[in-house]
Amino acid sequence: MMRKKLFTLLWVVAALSLSACAGMRMGSGGSAFTPADLPTGKYQAKVDNAAFxxxxxxxxxxxSGEHFARAKQMLSSFNQSVPADVSFNGALLSFGHHTSQSSALSATAWGPSPYNKGAFAKGLDGIKAAGGNSPLAHALFAAADQLKTAGGKSAIVIVSDGMQMANAPAAARHVVEKLNGNVCIYTVFEGNSAAGRALLKQVADASNCGGAVDAASLQSAAGMGAFVEQVLLTDRPMAKAAPMDSDGDGVLDDRDKCPDTPRGEFVDEDGCSLKLTLHINFDFDKADIKPEFKDDLDRAAAFIKKHSQVPY
Structure with a gap:
């Protein structure tokens, strides 16, 4: 009888172990998230740093272990959605871990360094085994240290189920204080617990910006694109158009009082053709200019001197 009970107990332990190990690693299969196709040339980063x-x-x-797999898929889709010409400093951290992955409460898989899609993807792929407790607070403090060193405006994106991390909201408030309010915290809920969703909202609410979303709302390209814009992007200022000189007279349109001057004519500072009209009368059969026309002659001399470029 004892042998039968012992055999049954060993069978249950083995089954649980196999189940746990199977859930520790992300399985294969297609992603539930579709990356957004955000154009280059339209955006610039609105933050200097971003920690994921x-x-x-x-x-x-x-x-089923699907939450870990989906959380990674969500971050992968986010990474693929960032426009190629957007620059910022980034870091990817994780917390918890199965002992086969790491013995640390939290670890940095990539960064902090200038954002690079390939490096981000490689770091994310390296986080393979989940397990252990849920020390989000530890990861938040680690991210805060990195962001404090970098300086500037920052964003923190957390992907989690919100479970077993009661001290996380207080930790988030401490992080906001440490960074002098120059951080927006975004949480992405990937789980089944209403309590976990509510806790993550408290974490996001620690900053006066940021926000809390469900991972399911980011599955479409439109949803992911809107989230990437919310976290990272702002419209790039339109390049100021070069001033125009439509008639090619050397006077810009905004100052040209004669906008249709024929090509090749000499113009004054207002863009109008240079013209000199001179009426001088001579006495019959004499070369002497009458005194009353001396002022006209002086004006002509001043005009010619001022516009010496005109071939008279």
Whole structure:
């Protein structure tokens, strides 16, 4: 009888172990998230730095383990959606971990360094095994240290189920204070617990910007694009049009009082053709200019001197 009970117990332990190990690693399969096709040339980064935090704790691999897989897919889609010409400094952190992944409460998988799609993807791919507790607070403090060193405006994006991290809202408030309010915190809920969703909203509310969203709302290209814009992007200022000189007379249109001057004519500072009309009368059969026309002659001399470029 004892042998039968022992065999049954060992069978249950083995089954649980296999189930846990199966859930620890992200399975294969297509992504549930479609990247956005945001154009280059339209945007610039509205932040100097962005830290991305992935929940790799045991609660993310309970049941089917899909939450961990979907969280990674969401971050991968975000990375693919960032326009290629947008520049900022970034870092990718994770917390929790199965012991086969890391013994640290939180770890930096990539960065902090200038944003690079390939480097981000490689760092994300390296986070393979979830497990352990849910020390989001530790990851927040680590990210805050990195962002404090970098300086400037920052964003923090957290992808999690919000489970077993009661101290996270207080930690988020501490991070906002440490960064002098120059940070927006965004949370992406990937889980089943209403309590977890509510806790992540408290984390996001620690900053006076940011926000809390469900991962499901980011599955479409439109949803992901809107989120990337919200976190990272602002419209790039339109380049100021070069001043025009439509008639080619050397006087810009905004100052040209004679906008249709024929090509090749000499013009004054107002863009109008240079013209000199001189009426001088001579006495019959004499070369002497009458005194009353001396002022006209002086004006002509001044005109010629001022516009010496005109071939008279």
């Amino acid at each position: 935090i992935l929940d790799a704790s045991a609660t993310m691999v309970l049941e």
